[in-house]
Amino acid sequence: MWPVGGIMMNSKVLRREVVVIVLTTYADAKDAFRQRDLRQALYDDGEHLMGGVIVNLHGTEHLDRRRLENRLFRRDTFAYFETDVIPEIVHEVMAPSLAAGVGDLLPLARKTMMMLAVDVAGVDRPSGTQAEIDRLYLLMDRLARASTVGHATGDKDRIVADGDAALDDFEREFFLPSLQRRRTMLELFEAGTIGEAELPRDVLTTLLRNQDRLDLPYSTLLREVAYFPWVGSHSTSHQFVHAMHHIFDWLDEPDPPHTHVDRVALLDDPLVLQRFVHESLRLHPASPVALRRALADVVLRSGAVVPSGEMLSISVHAANRDAAVFGTDADRFNPFRTLPDGVPPWGLSFGHGLHACLGQELAGGLEPAPSELDHHLLGSIAVMAAAALTAGVRRLPDQPPVLDTSTTRTVFATYPVAFG
Numbered sequence: 001m002w003p004v005g006g007i008m009m010n011s012k013v014l015r016r017e018v019v020v021i022v023l024t025t026y027a028d029a030k031d032a033f034r035q036r037d038l039r040q041a042l043y044d045d046g047e048h049l050m051g052g053v054i055v056n057l058h059g060t061e062h063l064d065r066r067r068l069e070n071r072l073f074r075r076d077t078f079a080y081f082e083t084d085v086i087p088e089i090v091h092e093v094m095a096p097s098l099a100a101g102v103g104d105l106l107p108l109a110r111k112t113m114m115m116l117a118v119d120v121a122g123v124d125r126p127s128g129t130q131a132e133i134d135r136l137y138l139l140m141d142r143l144a145r146a147s148t149v150g151h152a153t154g155d156k157d158r159i160v161a162d163g164d165a166a167l168d169d170f171e172r173e174f175f176l177p178s179l180q181r182r183r184t185m186l187e188l189f190e191a192g193t194i195g196e197a198e199l200p201r202d203v204l205t206t207l208l209r210n211q212d213r214l215d216l217p218y219s220t221l222l223r224e225v226a227y228f229p230w231v232g233s234h235s236t237s238h239q240f241v242h243a244m245h246h247i248f249d250w251l252d253e254p255d256p257p258h259t260h261v262d263r264v265a266l267l268d269d270p271l272v273l274q275r276f277v278h279e280s281l282r283l284h285p286a287s288p289v290a291l292r293r294a295l296a297d298v299v300l301r302s303g304a305v306v307p308s309g310e311m312l313s314i315s316v317h318a319a320n321r322d323a324a325v326f327g328t329d330a331d332r333f334n335p336f337r338t339l340p341d342g343v344p345p346w347g348l349s350f351g352h353g354l355h356a357c358l359g360q361e362l363a364g365g366l367e368p369a370p371s372e373l374d375h376h377l378l379g380s381i382a383v384m385a386a387a388a389l390t391a392g393v394r395r396l397p398d399q400p401p402v403l404d405t406s407t408t409r410t411v412f413a414t415y416p417v418a419f420g
Contacts, residue, residue, distance in 0.1 A: 021304060021306055021310075021312050021313070022312075022313040022314075022315055023300075023312070023313070023314045023315060023319070024315050024318040024319065024322075025318075025319060025322050025324070026319045026320070026322040026324070026325040026326075026343075026347070026348070027301065027322075027325075028300060028301060028302055028319075029290075029314045029315070029316065029319035029348055029352075030319075030348060030352050031300055031301045032292065032300060032312060032314050033290070033314065033348070033351055033352035033353045033355065033356075034352065034353045035292075035298050035300075036059075036354075037294060037295045037296040037298050038292035038293070038294055038295070038298060038306070038312060039058045039292060039293045039294075039295055040055065040056055040057075040058060040291075040292065040355060041291040041292055041293040041311060042287060042289070042290060042291045043055065043056055043147060043148070044291075049143065049146055049147050049160075049163050049164075049167060049223060049226075050147055050223065050227070051220070051223065052216070052217070052219070052220035052223060052224065053220075053223050053224050053227045054066060054069065054224065054227070054358075055227070055231075055355070058295075062354065062355075063354065064213075064214070065214070066354070066358070068206060068207075068210055068214070069203060069206060069358065070358070071206065072120065072201060072202065072203060072206060073358050073359065073361075073362070075361065075377070077201070078361050078362050078377055079377060081116060081362060081380070082362075082365075082377060082378065082379070082380065082383055085116060085119070086112070086116060086380050086383050086384070087383065087387065089112050089115045089116060090112050090383070090384055090387045091387075092115075093108055093111045093112045093115070094108060094387065094388075094391065094419075097419060098391055098419050098420070101418060101419055101420050102396070102416065102417070102418050102419070103416075103417055103419065104414055104415060104416055104417070105240070105241045105244055105388070105393075105412075105415040105417055106237060106238075106241055106412060106413070106414060106415050107137070108388075109236070109237035109240040109241060109384060110137060110140075110141075110233045110234065110237040111133060111137055111233075112237075112380075112384060113232050113233040113236045113237055113240075113380065114133075114136060114137060114140055114229055114232065114233035115133065116232065116380070117228050117229040117231075117232030117233055118136065118228075118229045119202065120202060120203060120228055120232070121202060121203050121204060121225045121226075121227075121228035121229050122178055122182065122200060122202030122203050122204025122205055122225060123136075123174050123175065123178050123204075123225065123229060124174070124177060124178040124181060125174075126177065135173070136174065136229070137233075139166045139169055139170045139173075139174075140229050140230040140233050140234070141230075141234070142162055142163055142165075142166035143163055143166050143167060143170070143226060143230045144230040144231070144233075144234040145159055145162075145163065145406070145407075146159050146160050146162060146163020146164070146166070147163065147227075147230065147231075148407070148409075149163075152406060152407055152408075153405065153406055153407060153408060154406055167222070167223070167226060170226055171222055175222055175225060175226070178204060178225075179204065179208075179221075182200060182204055182205050182208055183208065185198070185199055185200070185205075186199070186205070186208060186209065203224065203225060203228055204221075204225050207221060207224065207225075208221075232359060235286035235287075235363075236286075236359075236363045236380060236381060238284070238286065238409075238411045238412070239280065239281055239284060239286060239363065239381055240381045240384050240385065241401075241411075241412050241415050242280050242283070242284040242411075242412075243276060243277045243280035243281075243381055243385055244385060244388065244393070244415070245280075245401070245412075245415070246276060246279070246280045246283075246333045247266070247276055247385065247389075248394070248395050249333070250276070250333075251263055258336055263389060266385075266386075266389060267386060267389055267390060270378050270382065270386065271368050271376070271378075272335075273378075273382050273385060273386060273389075274365060274368070274378050274379065274382045275335040275336065275345065276335045276385075277364065277365075277379065277381045277382045277385060278335070278344075278345035278346045278364060278367075279333055279334065279335040279337070279345065280333070281345075281346035281347075281349045281350075281364055281381075282320045282326070282345060282346050282347040282349060283320065283321070283333060284349075284410070285316040285317060285320060285347070285348070285349035286349065287316060288315070288316055288317035288409060288410075289313055289314065289315055289316065289317070290313075290314040290316055290351065291311060291312070291313055291314070292311070292312045292314065293309070293310070293311055293312070294306040294307060294308050294309060294310050294311075294312065295308065296308050298312075316347070316348050316349065319347065319348050320347035320348060320349060325339075325340060325343055326339070326343075326347070344367060345367065346364055350363075350364065361377055361379065362379065362380055363379050363380055363381055364379040364381065365377040365378040365379030365382060366379075388417075391419045391420070392418075392419050392420045393417050393418070393419055394417060394418055394419075395416075395417060395418075396416045396417060396418050399416040400416075401414060401415040401416070402414045402415075
């Protein structure tokens with residue numbers, strides 16, 4: 001591997017393709033995210049589960065799907081989730097752990113976000129029982145591992161096969177009943193029996209109402225609806241655990257740089273807590289690498305050329321630690337760092353351009369603006385962190401957290417905590 005300006009030339013075989021250029025600077029990474037002739041390639045190894053899903057689309061097909069689903073991802077909808085839905089879900093999910101006095105941050109966060117994400121996707125939970133939640137949780141975990149098999153360290157064929165089986169189970173147990181209920185409701189709506197306000201506001205209903213325009217195959221409809229719960233529950237939960245890990249480190253630091261910020265201060269000022277979350281998001285992007293395939297010769301701002309058909313790797317991890325943008329302490333956790341104008345505190349962790357994360361505001365909220373402080377979106381991660389801190393969450397000295405060795409991504413497998 002050798003550098004070319006802010007770029008690394010790399011002959012490493014990755015996912016059976018030769019990555020010829022690796023971008024490592026913030027400016028080059030941001031530029032690449034804007035290039036229309038660079039196609040999403042991160043999920044190519046998980047194509048069987050990700051084919052036709054919005055994150056894997058390109059060009060006009062992606063734009064049409066995104067415009068349609070953007071109708072659901074409105075700021076007022078996120079505000080409703082944040083104030084009315086998420087706190088209720090967090091209370092329900094945390095109740096058993098609070099009663100026991102101990103728990104694990106990872107499943108707590110995953111179940112919270114999964115219950116929110118299934119509502120967004122349009123997946124019904126007929127019984128609403130804990131057993132049903134646990135069943136969905138298991139299926140989403142298997143789908144997540146299969147969809148990101150390119151990062152797996154184990155038997156990839158076995159992981160993909162297990163993902164196929166999980167999708168079959170999800171289809172039979174949850175998707176088909178949800179699909180039939182929405183088709184029935186749409187028939188009643190078209191007959192004038194029910195009004196617009198009585199239709200579910202979710203991805204599945206939106207896609208069904210626009211089926212004539214989209215002409216989606218049934219298999220694509222199934223994969224699209226399955227995608228939202230697993231990506232919502234897994235990526236956000238890992239980011240929540242990373243944020244809590246940094247918060248614990250900060251609170252345990254005998255002489256932190258900002259001594260006035262303790263547990264009470266984090267709870268008294270939600271904007272300070274959100275700064276901690278944003279800084280953690282910068283250091284731990286859900287996808288540390290973004291892969292793109294060139295559909296034509298692409299000339300980057302550095303002058304480097306990505307030949308048509310070749311692969312490009314965007315190191316979000318490195319770009320988010322670019323000292324030219326984030327300072328000489330870019331590798332350190334510092335929620336009070338000063339940033340250049342136009343640089344979000346989370347860096348490029350939510351991507352950029354047309355493929356920026358649809359749920360960015362739901363997970364991370366908004367950057368504070370003086371005119372919007374009264375109705376500022378904090379994001380689900382900050383809301384969950386506030387709930388955990390209010391419940392007296394703390395690490396267990398005799399049960400340290402454990403990293404997940406089944407993936408090349410740096411994420412925790414378990415994070416035991418105590419409450420009270």
